[in-house]
Amino acid sequence: MKLNELSDNEGATKKRKRVGRGPGSGTGKMGGRGIKGQKSRSGVAINGYEGGQMPLYQRLPKRGFNKPNRKSFAVVNLGLIQKFVDAKKIDAKKAITEDVLIESGLVRRKLDGIRVLAKGDVTGKLNIEVTGASKSAVAAVEKAGGSLSVAAPVAETSEA
Numbered sequence: 001m002k003l004n005e006l007s008d009n010e011g012a013t014k015k016r017k018r019v020g021r022g023p024g025s026g027t028g029k030m031g032g033r034g035i036k037g038q039k040s041r042s043g044v045a046i047n048g049y050e051g052g053q054m055p056l057y058q059r060l061p062k063r064g065f066n067k068p069n070r071k072s073f074a075v076v077n078l079g080l081i082q083k084f085v086d087a088k089k090i091d092a093k094k095a096i097t098e099d100v101l102i103e104s105g106l107v108r109r110k111l112d113g114i115r116v117l118a119k120g121d122v123t124g125k126l127n128i129e130v131t132g133a134s135k136s137a138v139a140a141v142e143k144a145g146g147s148l149s150v151a152a153p154v155a156e157t158s159e160a
């Protein structure tokens with residue numbers, strides 16, 4: 001086999017449609033846009049437009065509410081913490097704080113704090129200090145002989 005004999009698989013590549021290149025191309029003159037009208041012109045954006053009728057997205061009722069000051073927590077499962085302890089990425093003898101979790105690479109960023117959930121098993125004795133934890137996570141850590149303390153998130157006070 002030589003370099004000039006190399007080719008892609010049949011149907012793997014498709015030729016680009018070159019519009020407005022004469023009558024022989026099949027897409028000459030109007031370039032496949034038909035005759036006149038808004039859609040034949042350039043700079044047209046009519047997604048969701050229904051010809052003057054009230055569009056569907058406006059006819060449907062609004063639902064729900066997003067709290068503007070809601071807190072979002074980074075979530076960690078107990079099983080993952082145990083896995084990192086077993087892999088010696090986290091020292092189980094010291095207290096496992098949020099900074100330790102970030103340094104080990106288990107959590108990328110803290111957001112408004114880190115919340116521990118109970119998915120997975122805890123085999124060793126762990127001393128964890130985080131912003132939030134589920135009741136079942138606290139129970140699981142204490143059952144293994146460790147402690148999971150939840151500190152209140154640092155409130156940003158704005159004096160006005």
